[in-house]
Amino acid sequence: MTRTAFIFPGQGSQRVGMGRDLAERYPELAGSVFRAADELLGFELSRLCWEGPADELRRTDITQPAIFVTSMAAYRVWAAHAPRPVAVAGHSLGEYAALVAAGVLDWTVALGLVRRRGELMARVNETTPGAMAAVMGLAAESVEALCSDLSGAVVDVGPGGDVGPGGDGGPGGDGGDGVDVVEVANYNDDEQTVVSGTVGGVEALSRAVRKKADPAVKVVRLDVGAPFHCSLMRPVEEQFSADLDAAAFADPSVPVVANVTAAPVWTGAAARAALQAQLAGSVRWRQSMRTLVDLGVETFVELGPGRVLSGLARRSHPEVPCHPTSDVRRMEKAIGELGAGEFVGAAVRP
Incomplete structure (x- = not known):
């Protein structure tokens, strides 16, 4: 059998x-x-x-x-x-x-x-709006390194706690203390790694990946209701x-x-x-x-x-x-x- x-x-x-x-x-x-x-x-x-x-x-x-x-x-x-x-x-x-x-x-x-x-x-997501994105065509180790570099970055917090012009996340896009979070959420396969975190953190990682200008590497924002599997x-x-x-x-x-x-x-x-x-x-x-x-x-x-x-x-x-x-x-x-x-x-x- x-x-x-x-x-x-x-x-x-x-x-x-x-x-x-x-x-x-x-x-x-x-x-x-x-x-x-x-x-x-x-x-x-x-x-x-x-x-x-x-x-x-x-x-x-x-x-x-x-x-x-x-x-x-x-x-x-x-x-x-x-x-x-x-x-x-x-x-x-x-x-x-x-x-x-x-x-x-x-x-x-x-x-x-x-x-x-x-x-x-x-x-x-009601208190800390978050996001997730799938990174395709980039080794998981490289995604981990980007997350390590970007997590904890202090964003420009404007009046009322919103992210100001220098920030990445839009209103309420930070982790609550003006600090962005982006972490590996899913190791799906050798070619696909999903990241999760604050809106600003995920957007910052997406920009960093796109700067590599490698047509084989793609980032796709996921339609999810919360930043799953992260801190x-x-x-x-x-x-x-x-x-x-x-x-x-x-x-x-x-x-x-x-x-x-x-x-x-x-x-x-x-x-x-x-x-x-x-x-x-x-x-x-x-x-x-x-x-x-x-x-x-x-x-x-x-x-x-x-x-x-x-x-x-x-x-x-x-x-x-x-x-x-x-x-x-x-x-x-x-x-x-x-x-x-x-x-x-x-x-x-x-």
Whole structure:
């Protein structure tokens, strides 16, 4: 039997319509997950996933539970038709779905944590507006060096705390003390590194990259609701700790490769610590994929909306097949190729 790893996507994979065809094709599997989530959350998350509007679906406090629930719906369909994984991992938010698949968290507990996480992260942008950008074609070490040079730069703060004419961030663009922040948030693959920080810090890094005048190097501003995975999230880390402490974490049934260390966690306590650390820590996805391959994984299955992780996997490890499952056609194609079998891992039971 093929040694398979499940990988679960994070924020940015959302799209209007996600999960709808799976819910309609498999009403007692995927559909029941959406119905239960609507009841647990107290609003129609399913409607937002399937009908939008897109602007509301992009809100951090909505996007995070929406992607998590869509991933759980896909996971439940897979779990009913195909073999269990030998390891799991999730990109940022996706780590919660990975922990459910490994039997560490009950899915309803994970949904509550994800909702709280999204709410807390969204509040950061209200007090400290931030930004994120993807740097493509530049080695991660070079991006790290630029971040080190630019972080902590004092900007020109005008009356009322806004960034004045000499600053980079526009109104409210600094870290609160007239100091810019820009840090590596995601090590996605050898050619793509994501940075996060204050608006001024990210814009300063973007200018520094463009000054290199290398047509192979690009910087793309990301459409996100907050500066994830950088030190601006430290307040969230502190506030969220009580929620994590109150949740029950079991030991994983299969290795879960943690974002912050790119190493497997083997206990519930380690999984809890990894979730807290990833809020303000870098997502070491490139290294995590290497760890999965080193664990003997022979194929990846991406469970959730979009195909972002499948694309990253194909670039970093073209020798390892990757199967997206974002719609019925792709799901059933992947199940057909990997073969049916009794699933003996953790199950989603709404």
